[in-house]
Amino acid sequence: MTKYLNLKLLRQSLGLSQVQLSTEIGLAQGYISELEKGKKQITDEVISKLYDRYGHDVVDEWMQEPPVVQQTVEREINNFSGTGDVSVQSGNSIPMEAFNKMLDELAEQRKIVTKSQEQIDRLLGLLEKK
Known part of the structure; x- marks a missing residue:
């Protein structure tokens, strides 16, 4: 099974818009979309x-083996007609709205963690200078 990168979640975790990401890595915004x-x-x-712009550690956090759930969700999204549920395992499903909300909340949490880590790194840098 090949690895894949969830570019949208990576971009959101960095707190960037598609335009900002496209500028930073030299690709068209439409291509990013x-x-x-x-x-x-x-x-x-x-x-x-x-990798060149953000480093292996940051990018690799969003590089993963596609889990069965993700493959199922992607298939459901591709066939999605605007209403209904997303199947996550045989016999189980969650509403599409709930799934999208979970993805949004995950992205928000990643932003908070990233900002907190940046603040910690800055404080550690200041302490090292003293």
């Missing part, structure tokens, strides 16, 4: 640009 929607595959070149 197509990558996030799965209309285009993320190439090694794109991953390399992300």
